[in-house]
Amino acid sequence: MLIVMLALGACQQSNPNFQEDVSNPEFFHRSMKQLSDVIVHDIFSPPVASRIYGYSSIAAYEAALPAFSDYQSLAGQLNGLEAVPQPEEGKTYCFPLAGIHAFLKVGKALTFSEDKMEAYQEELYATLDSLGIPGDVWDRSLAYGEEVAGHILAWANKDMYKETRTYPKYSISEDPARWQPTPPDYMDGIEPHWQKIRTMVLDSAQQFTPPPPTAFSLDKESKFMAETMEVYDALNASAPEEREERVAIAKFWDCNPYVSHHTGHVMFATKKITPGGHWIGITQIACRKAGADFMKTLEAYTLTSIALFDGFISCWDEKYRSNLIRPETVINRYIDESWTPTLQTPPFPEYTSGHSVISRAAAVALTSVFGDNFSFLDTTEEEYGLPAREFGSFLAASSEAAVSRLYGGIHYRPAIDNGVAQGEKVGDFVVKHVQLRQQMSNK
The missing domain is CATH 1.10.606.20 (Vanadium-containing Chloroperoxidase; domain 2)
Incomplete structure (x- = not known):
């Protein structure tokens, strides 16, 4: 999937205002609504749904963060979250795109309906690609979002969720x-x-x-x-x-x-x-x-x-x-x-x-x-x-x-x-x- 998305960025004429255009918060609102729809479809319980929202949102925040100097990382503030990978200095990124990609990557990993998330991602990325993000910036931004998502998923993997799946059912008194x-x-x-759960x-x-x-x-x-x-x-x-x-x-x-x-x-x-x-x-x-x-x-x-x-x-x-x-x-x-x-x-x-x-x-x-x-x-x-x-x-x-x-x-x-x-x-x-x-x- 990432290979397909990387290829999209090379197809459009660059737009000098792409950073501003991609920073439209509606792109993220739409992505969050898609995640909610998948959570409903997959019938996650309320506690498990909160876990999906939590890690997905944090991934988006951390991947978009380098573009917004007024904000700071949650690493060291949240239990067990270590320093998040940083972008390469001197290179141009579209960090809102990286944030959206990290969000979708984590959301897809924590839900069941991967096909629904992938179909939405293809449609959204076709729209984003039409905004004229330079090909190298597109590729670099998705790669950074992927890296941050991997970091957040590794953190999530240590929160005891996986272990509690094997614990006994409630015993009726x-x-x-x-x-x-x-x-x-x-x-x-x-x-x-x-x-x-941690x-x-x-x-x-x-x-x-x-x-x-x-x-x-x-x-x-x-x-x-x-x-x-x-x-x-x-x-x-x-x-x-x-x-x-x-x-x-x-x-x-x-x-x-x-x-x-x-x-x-x-x-x-x-x-x-x-x-x-x-x-x-x-x-x-x-x-x-x-x-x-x-x-x-x-x-x-x-x-x-x-x-x-x-x-x-x-x-x-x-x-x-x-x-x-x-x-x-x-x-x-x-x-x-x-x-x-x-x-x-x-x-x-x-x-x-x-x-x-x-x-x-x-x-x-x-x-x-x-x-x-x-x-x-x-x-x-x-x-x-x-x-x-x-x-x-x-x-x-x-x-x-x-x-x-x-x-x-x-x-x-x-x-x-x-x-x-x-x-x-x-x-x-x-x-x-x-x-x-x-x-x-x-x-």
Whole structure:
């Protein structure tokens, strides 16, 4: 594939403005959208999807970096990331092209649908080639992007992902307080060993361990049963207009990559974007609204993806430690056997809420890039048939994402509130310790 791409650059008449033309951030936005589409197609779980976004974005950032003196490398800032290969001095490169190439190289390596990534790359490179990049610059830039991608993939290969593929599945406990697989498919617990994945910025997966969940109890006067009844009544107790709004909020933030539907003996599934993918979509919206240039666009994606990456590790560490039973199981066993949640319960323990943790972490990262009270129209879910929603800030959007899990019938209140606090700590730590700008500021 690289040989074919190298050959393209020799076919066009050179353009003196090629550097500016290739620096159009839309080329990168399109590439990120392609990666999201492949992640949806390949049905990656939310934690694994965050890993794909993280390494791909960092590869793009590092390969484009030499053209932007206001920015600095993440080597030495991220756990285990050593000095990135440098371009040859005195030679001309198109570093935005190198960044795009590194992004696509890593994205293709970490996903299954190589054919889809390759077809997109051929189409994109034909467009880029038409911009008149000199042949030697084209070749040199792709080669540099390839080198940086190899460096990032070698780093990724040491994060324990490969090893955890061989670890045992989640073992179901008979303790009535512990998580059990839920309808309709009763799937095994997803990624029970994700806490062993190397963090990017956090000192460890346990750095921001939340307080324990409310103790399980079947006493009708207990706090746990009160929290369970709040889930049960989240829609039943509302006025019609409020109920409709809560259902709309739940569905907008569902972000379940695989929802199965059963009708008699017929089963089919729908695929949707992951929770992290939704925040990558919000990042795209923010970049476009702010008129972010090529490197600020990479800055936003990179910082957000790092926050998502570490947010999932922090959350999953708690999920399989507390191993709390889901509301659906409690309600069906002890309150109402015919009750079903608005959303399909995802296949992993309840506490804390993944949406709450990663949404707040991502919102903190985006706020550090674009500022407080950055209003936006979130159109991310329109392609899945859901209307856009307006938000006055990233934090407001993250708060709605968090409470959507109560409305959806899949989380108790403490998982939401403590999850938001957990995500805030993750996001703050990432923003404080990851310095992308030379001026020691993320603004």
